[in-house]
Amino acid sequence: MTKTSETHDDSRRNFLTLAAAAPATLALAGVASAQTSASAPSALPGAGRAAVITGSSRGIGAATAKRLAREGYAVTVNYLTNHDLAAEVVADIEAAGGRAILCQGDVADPVALRAVFDANDEAFGGVDVVVAKAGIMNVGLFAQTTDEAFDRMMATNVKGSFNTLREAARRTRDGGRIIALSSSIIRQTPPGTGAYAASKADQEIFVRALSKELDGRSISVNAVSPGAVDTQLLRQHGEDALRGIPEATPLGRLGEPEDIADVIAMLCSESGAWINGQNVFANGGIA
Ligand SMILES: NC(=O)c1ccc[n+]([C@@H]2O[C@H](COP(=O)([O-])OP(=O)(O)OC[C@H]3O[C@@H](n4cnc5c(N)ncnc54)[C@H](OP(=O)(O)O)[C@@H]3O)[C@@H](O)[C@H]2O)c1
Numbered sequence: 001m002t003k004t005s006e007t008h009d010d011s012r013r014n015f016l017t018l019a020a021a022a023p024a025t026l027a028l029a030g031v032a033s034a035q036t037s038a039s040a041p042s043a044l045p046g047a048g049r050a051a052v053i054t055g056s057s058r059g060i061g062a063a064t065a066k067r068l069a070r071e072g073y074a075v076t077v078n079y080l081t082n083h084d085l086a087a088e089v090v091a092d093i094e095a096a097g098g099r100a101i102l103c104q105g106d107v108a109d110p111v112a113l114r115a116v117f118d119a120n121d122e123a124f125g126g127v128d129v130v131v132a133k134a135g136i137m138n139v140g141l142f143a144q145t146t147d148e149a150f151d152r153m154m155a156t157n158v159k160g161s162f163n164t165l166r167e168a169a170r171r172t173r174d175g176g177r178i179i180a181l182s183s184s185i186i187r188q189t190p191p192g193t194g195a196y197a198a199s200k201a202d203q204e205i206f207v208r209a210l211s212k213e214l215d216g217r218s219i220s221v222n223a224v225s226p227g228a229v230d231t232q233l234l235r236q237h238g239e240d241a242l243r244g245i246p247e248a249t250p251l252g253r254l255g256e257p258e259d260i261a262d263v264i265a266m267l268c269s270e271s272g273a274w275i276n277g278q279n280v281f282a283n284g285g286i287a
Pocket of ligand 1: 060105135160225
């Protein structure tokens with residue numbers, strides 16, 4: 001069954017009700033420490049915490065930004081070129097009573113990425129959740145893949161994610177969460193997806209290694225591997241890219257960005273605290 005807009009409206013209404021009941025809690029979001037929120041049991045789970053989400057102007061990143069903002073996180077919305085879409089995400093969050101800032105920056109450029117984290121720290125006092133989500137998908141058979149398509153994808157998906165995780169390792173406050181987006185395609189790897197799948201398989205290795213480098217700080221580091229999700233990343237390849245996927249998926253539909261945002265929110269919650277160094281596959285059972 002496809003998630004209906006009624007479902008999303010319901011959850012938005014729930015947030016608005018909560019926001020109206022706890023204005024003081026929301027006012028705290030983004031300026032207090034993680035310890036502050038831990039000592040306030042009635043607060044939203046993200047109150048006093050901040051999240052940097054790379055590539056959150058649309059798709060899974062935008063859904064994740066809105067989801068975490070509903071949980072009280074102050075959010076830094078990063079994008080590459082789509083200023084207007086990113087500004088809409090920030091406006092939606094603010095309209096629902098949350099806090100967010102907009103920050104352009106190419107994840108492949110470590111200097112630009114540091115500036116994104118600096119802007120977050122200046123606005124919200126530090127970072128508690130980092131989601132390395134910016135990614136691109138160039139498909140093509142080996143024989144037809146150009147150097148340019150390969151290099152750009154590796155720069156964004158591999159170097160961009162490494163840059164983000166390195167910055168996260170340096171800055172995430174104790175008790176935080178670091179999450180990288182991998183893909184279920186690393187298990188399936190149909191023809192034409194070799195380079196993309198390789199760039200996503202790296203995420204599993206990155207999080208496994210980083211999860212062992214933050215001893216004693218209660219920071220978990222995980223990957224999330226969506227199956228096919230209805231976003232521009234797939235739609236740019238035409239309707240054929242989506243054909244047959246709902247029928248081949250045991251749960252009978254295409255993934256929605258909110259499905260993945262829910263998994264990321266679970267990893268960020270107290271319920272996700274013991275999951276560390278893992279790759280969580282979220283794909284309706286297709287792989
Ligand atoms: N959709 C799927 O079926 C699927 C499945 C498995 C895994 N994933 C992974 O999930 C992640 C998100 O996918 P999506 O479907 O949400 O993609 P999407 O809708 O195409 O969104 C991509 C996002 O990444 C940003 N971005 C691209 N290059 C960037 C760069 N160099 N620096 C900063 N931001 C950059 C884009 O910003 P602009 O809008 O400014 O261009 C946009 O916000 C990707 O890592 C992808 O590999 C997706």
